[in-house]
Amino acid sequence: xxxxxxxxxxxxxxxxxxxxxxxxxxxxxxxxxxxxxxxxxxxxxxxxxxxxxxxxxxxxxxxxxxxxxxxxxxxxxxxxxxxxxxxxxxxxxxxxxxxxxxxxxxxxxxxxxxxxxxxxxxxxxxxxxxxxxxxxxxxxxxxxxxxxxxxxxxxxxxxxxxxxxxxxxxxxxxxxxxxxxxxxxxxxxxxxxxxxxxxxxxxxxxxxxxxxxxxxxxxxxxxxxxxxxxxxxxxxxxxxxxxxxxxxxxxxxxxxxxxxxxxxxxxxxxxxxxxxxxxxxxxxxxxxxxxxxxxxxxxxxxxxxxxxxxxxxxxxxxxxxxxxxxxxxxxxxxxxxxxxxxxxxxxxxxxxxxxxxxxxxxxxxxxxxxxxxxxxxxxxxxxxxxxxxxxxxxxxxxxxxxxxxxxxxxxxxxxxxxxxxxxxxxxxxxxxxxxxxxxxxxxxxxxxxxxxxxxxxxxxxxxxxxxxxxxxxxxxxxxxxxxxxxxxxxxxxxxxxxxxxxxxx
Amino acid sequence: xxxxxxxxxxxxxxxxxxxxxxxxxxxxxxxxxxxxxxxxxxxxxx
Numbered sequence: 001x002x003x004x005x006x007x008x009x010x011x012x013x014x015x016x017x018x019x020x021x022x023x024x025x026x027x028x029x030x031x032x033x034x035x036x037x038x039x040x041x042x043x044x045x046x047x048x049x050x051x052x053x054x055x056x057x058x059x060x061x062x063x064x065x066x067x068x069x070x071x072x073x074x075x076x077x078x079x080x081x082x083x084x085x086x087x088x089x090x091x092x093x094x095x096x097x098x099x100x101x102x103x104x105x106x107x108x109x110x111x112x113x114x115x116x117x118x119x120x121x122x123x124x125x126x127x128x129x130x131x132x133x134x135x136x137x138x139x140x141x142x143x144x145x146x147x148x149x150x151x152x153x154x155x156x157x158x159x160x161x162x163x164x165x166x167x168x169x170x171x172x173x174x175x176x177x178x179x180x181x182x183x184x185x186x187x188x189x190x191x192x193x194x195x196x197x198x199x200x201x202x203x204x205x206x207x208x209x210x211x212x213x214x215x216x217x218x219x220x221x222x223x224x225x226x227x228x229x230x231x232x233x234x235x236x237x238x239x240x241x242x243x244x245x246x247x248x249x250x251x252x253x254x255x256x257x258x259x260x261x262x263x264x265x266x267x268x269x270x271x272x273x274x275x276x277x278x279x280x281x282x283x284x285x286x287x288x289x290x291x292x293x294x295x296x297x298x299x300x301x302x303x304x305x306x307x308x309x310x311x312x313x314x315x316x317x318x319x320x321x322x323x324x325x326x327x328x329x330x331x332x333x334x335x336x337x338x339x340x341x342x343x344x345x346x347x348x349x350x351x352x353x354x355x356x357x358x359x360x361x362x363x364x365x366x367x368x369x370x371x372x373x374x375x376x377x378x379x380x381x382x383x384x385x386x387x388x389x390x391x392x393x394x395x396x397x398x399x400x401x402x403x404x405x406x407x408x409x410x411x412x413x414x415x416x417x418x419x420x421x422x423x424x425x426x427x428x429x430x431x432x433x434x435x436x437x438x439x440x441x442x443x444x445x446x447x448x449x450x451x452x453x454x455x456x457x458x459x460x461x462x463x464x465x466x467x468x469x470x471x472x473x474x475x476x477x478x479x480x481x482x483x484x485x486x487x488x489x490x491x492x493x494x495x496x497x498x499x500x501x502x503x504x505x
Numbered sequence: 506x507x508x509x510x511x512x513x514x515x516x517x518x519x520x521x522x523x524x525x526x527x528x529x530x531x532x533x534x535x536x537x538x539x540x541x542x543x544x545x546x547x548x549x550x551x
Binding site for chain 1: 506507508509511513514515518519521522524525526528529531532533535536538539540
């Protein structure tokens with residue numbers, strides 16, 4: 001595709017997105033709460049669709065296919081394991097939504113329940129996770145679009161990144177959710193069309209099987225292999241087992257739901273739908289393998305290379321829409337997530353004893369943060385990177401934030417300090433050892449080389465042990481779910497009164 | 506390593522595709538009902 005045609009398509013798409021953002025700002029966004037939680041007026045099917053698109057970023061489509069490139073057929077189902085956390089966490093979301101009807105962020109729940117120390121750590125972790133996500137998404141924008149449009153990686157990242165910033169700047173979460181619905185329908189229709197073309201090219205599943213057997217790589221038609229199990233499934237499963245709990249994008253969507261009783265339905269349908277998406281991307285990855293397609297920069301452009309070989313031009317355009325919109329939507333959601341963490345959990349806490357910001361000031365602050373984090377995201381992903389590597393790296397930080405939260409669901413008596421110590425221990429291990437190992441450091445204990453999944457599992461068990469043993473020994477100091485409701489109600493009413501008084505003056 | 510036969514390979518892959526289409530079709534119908542109720546003023550789609 002010529003660069004002029006590529007830019008024309010992207011500009012048309014951008015115009016649509018920006019128009020959605022403008023419409024959202026004009027009709028729906030009156031204050032910071034509208035900006036960050038879409039006014040808490042969204043219905044369950046829209047949240048389910050939005051969840052699919054939010055999680056269907058580079059990881060789902062590109063890294064799932066990349067996994068097949070390295071691990072064969074087991075890669076088709078292994079990536080889906082990373083979504084199990086949403087099904088596991090769904091009842092927890094319902095409980096928190098009931099307890100915190102004015103909630104905006106996950107870290108806000110941590111502050112009210114576990115106290116300031118743990119809250120600070122979780123804010124740092126939340127920022128780290130979301131910045132790694134921005135990097136993964138930015139890399140996805142480049143790897144997913146550049147090969148199809150014939151652009152350089154940096155051109156695709158820069159152009160698409162600027163469009164996303166403008167689009168989110170207008171309408172915050174409303175922009176994301178409204179655009180998500182259209183993107184969701186385009187996404188699954190396009191994936192189905194591409195699957196049809198892929199099947200036609202390789203002669204159906206029988207033809208695909210025969211070609212893979214002829215290639216002579218048994219992992220390409222194996223249910224699972226020991227390499228895929230230890231190096232991929234276990235690392236991803238352990239790292240992402242508590243992902244949903246720590247994902248601010250998911251919390252914002254849960255808070256945005258109109259009805260609390262539909263929360264479970266929205267999350268479970270979102271999960272079920274999302275789970276099948278990396279599987280379909282994985283099947284497409286198999287087709288790419290059978291055709292002898294190889295990655296160009298990193299394995300992440302594997303799928304895009306397949307589309308440019310098997311599909312006619314109009315499907316390529318659909319693919320470009322799909323990948324751009326899927327990633328752009330999540331990129332936008334992460335920008336809003338980062339803005340909400342900084343506004344609510346950092347600035348909100350720093351200004352606790354100072355005069356409240358006016359509605360307009362809060363809204364402008366959120367907009368400014370969206371722009372700043374957007375620029376950071378573009379800068380971090382301007383060169384090609386492996387999305388799968390970033391996703392696995394990020395998994396470590398998710399363990400830190402997720403384990404104490406999960407345990408808190410099953411324990412009646414918890415101690416704030418113990419939770420903080422457990423979380424800190426996990427954080428330090430992942431920050432130093434996890435990061436070093438992800439960058440190629442060989443950790444040897446008694447001549448035995450420790451693998452990444454073993455480190456993640458050890459971190460998880462250590463955190464659990466500290467929390468379980470510590471909370472048995474120390475007296476309970478954690479606020480109950482019933483107490484949370486009252487605590488937030490008081491804080492919210494006080495803030496509301498100060499804001500109204502300031503605006504009245 | 507557990508190798509898949511040609512039949513198992515086909516059945517598993519078809520199952521994934523069918524599941525993908527069915528779940529997404531269900532959610533899409535419900536989203537369209539909401540848009541329908543907004544555009545045509547009916548109180549449905551919840």
